[in-house]
Amino acid sequence: MTDTTTEAPDDEVVETDEAREALLEAIGSEFGDAIIETHLVPGRDLWIRIDPAAWADTATYLRNRQRFRFFNWLSAIDWMPSPFGRSMDSEVDKLVGAVDEEEAAEEEEAGTGYAGGATRFQIVARVHNLSTLQGLTLKADIGDADASAESLSIGTWTHEYPGANWHEREVYEMYGISFEGHPGLRKLYLPGDFEGHPLRKDFPLLARIVKPWPGIVDVEPMPELPEKPEPAAAGDTAAEAPADAPSTENPEDTQ
């Protein structure tokens, strides 16, 4: 169990979050080793990555013992970098400095979010405790690191949160992750004979392939800056915020 804590982004926000830490402790004592990693942003949110084997039990515990009665949503993340690139690289962007190769490479190597992740697919769910007004984001890795993308499955939450039904169906069709014990796992949006799982990163977005990204051509000038942005320096120019109400005669406004 590893914990990471980022400092609160705002000075006003409390640096320590006792309520969430207490919650984390309670969950930790209940599940022990099943909790793989946690991430706490004080005053804002709590992420817990849990062993997929304990996924279904987590719902039972959270709903019945911790009064996380409100089921917010359930979804998944495909951490694989898209094989089609970012679909957002164009010569124009390189010119204006919106994209540089190093950064793009960094992006490729970037980690797997808060609370980490070991596999390509990760399931994410969020529940709320309305009496303490706490939200909690749960994550679980799905499958082994090199499991075939077809045999992904995890326990269902529908027994505790019936509202998870549709969310799990959506994940099933969009990511091809099946849920054991789900009462009626079939496609939600797509026609029954649709092949592929659209939200996986290796599912091509045809519209973007047919008509590639034109580049950032629509950078919007700030109201107080009538002159065109200079392309070379644009990347790190901070727009000067207007000190008072902006003038309405500004020709750039009307564009």
Add this chain to the structure above:
Amino acid sequence: MTALFATDFFWETWPWWADTIFRLIFAIVAVLLPAGATVYLYLFKMVSFMQSRLGPMEAGPYGSMQLLAEVGKNLQKEDIFPARADRTVFAMAPYVVLLSTFLLAVVIPFGPEATFIDLDTGVYFALAVSSVSVIGILMAGWASASKYSLLGGLRAAGQLIAYELPLILAVVGVVIQAGTLNLQDIVTAQNQQEIFGWGAIGNPFILTQMLGFIIFLIAVQAELTQVPFDMPIAESELVSGYMTEYSGFRFLMFFIAEFATANIFAFLGATLFLGGWSVPPFLTDLLGIAWDSPIMNLVGPFVMLTKMLLLTFIFYWVRFTYPRFREDQLQKFAWKVLIPLSLMNIAITAVFKVVF
């Protein structure tokens, strides 16, 4: 003109087929003209104003030709039969509904002699033929081979049967008071009877049969399948109920039947409760003519038209104000409220009839 109508010579030389044609034309005018008038006045204009919009403004001055445009539009449309429809029944259904409307019109008197038929059992006939439309609606619902239509047809059948009873029972009070089933005689009774010796306005039965009148209006609203009793049509639930699959000319016939029947029921209501074609006796006394002088054959239709517009105003006002009942609530309302009330009304009327 009236003199011409009054002479025996005119009627003797008038060939029978001319009479038939005259009656036929008059029947069509009596059904379609008020229907057009109310649709334009109320459905297009009054309701538009109630809903803070202008209604049709383009066709003709102030949108007055809109109805013709609607008719033309519907006539141009393809006559669509659903794939699995029972074609014969599907095609016949609108005619049956329209037939009921015309049959209903024949017993309404528009003047001392301006009647199509002067039936001794006019009330009975009118209420009987008004139910014929149920058959047409059921036919339409069944033959459309659409589940929405079927549900609409079934609802209509249940509803019309449930509301037939209060309708009849509400009228029974009038029949007891007038002592006749003849609509012409009911008009006479209303004109000639006196209220405790005061006969200036005759005795329109709305005064003594207020409860019957209200039940009659409610039951008519249900008979017409209008809001708050429009479950058979129920746009938001059954799309358009039994009319869902109809288009073009056949839809137009349903449309005409719907609004024409509203008018005919208003005519019937005017005859039963508002004194029919007659004007209050003090007016005829003022003019120095008999209450049933032949001139009333010409004035009568306009008197009826006025009274009809008054009643249809109420129909449309309610129609565009209320939400609709649910089917079971409607049945409950009919059997548990309207029928006991109308029976009570009959009992009270009978007692008063015996006492006075």
Add this chain to the structure above:
Amino acid sequence: MTAVSDRRQLAYIAAQAADARVNVELEAEGMTLNIGPQHPATHGTLRIVARLDGEQVIEADPIMGYMHRGYEKLAEVRTYPQVTTLINRIDWLGSFANEVPFILAAEQLMDIEAPPRAQHIRTILFEMARIANLTLFLGDMGVQLGAVTPVFYAFRDREHILNQIEAATGGRFHPNFDRIGGLKDDLPAGWVAETKESLGHITKFCNLMDDLLIGNEIFEARTRGIGVVPADVALSYGLSGANVRASGVDWDLRRDNPVGLAYDKVDWKVWTHPDGDSFARYWVRLQEVRESVKIVEQLLDTIPSGPIMAKVPRIIKVPEGEAYVETENPLGVMGYYVVSKGGLNPFRVKIRSASFSNMSITPWLLKGTYVPDVITILASLYFILGDIDR
């Protein structure tokens, strides 16, 4: 065999096949009624396959996706400022409210905060989007129950609000006005006074609905006790917004978690209703519109001066991280879970839309009801199809 009868036979076969398909979908016998995808009560293209016994619903299964536009996928290949154009179309009646949580999530990741004036104006526009959305519901509920007139009043009075939204943002329905770090523009001159005037129409409209529908016996007969959702069930299905408040859950993110919006600066009340039925949902929304009017009126008087944009780089790159921000949208809780890998575009955007969760209760709720009540319940749960299908 002639060509005509051929065609008829083909049509017949097609119809049979369609029926068979519906039956197979439910694995059921008996009468299945397809409510939708084109049906007046579904505000778009929702389809509810209901198995009926007479008019009683044995089983109802909503089928969606006729309008699925794949915003979560599309957002992955768009820059952050471009995403707002997409998400404007999720709940198309209260578009501005869709933008706010996404922008707030992006701001949270970038660690910037909009200046107070921008936050203030955001809140005003947010509430006006709520008014524009909920007034239509208030009228439309009448239409679903058979009273056609209220919706015309709704359209009439809502127009004043839309005009004001247009005056401020340039878009009646899809403002696309919110920017990371602030707003696109400041308010035009004279807007505050005009908006106050337009709010008067909404107050009158609320009173009108009070008279036309709330006080109507038929309306009460049709809505009271229909579609009762117990609080606990509502929460476990993820219902939110007025739907849970009508079940007695006193939870409103505007009060309980006003991130980046100016709700804590005004005096207003969260209305709840203990019944949990269709009437309660209508009533709560009616009160909510009134509260929104109050909120906007107070906010209009206290707009702070200052800039409307924070210091934001010209090309927006969001650092690596994850953020989930939700706000109390007209339809319920709407949230965006934004995963950034540090770049121009979000790596993953999960859109938590209110109607999706609100509608997920329908299979449970519609069981055993009658066809007319199905319409009442669907209307009172209040969904926008774009909010379900995304």
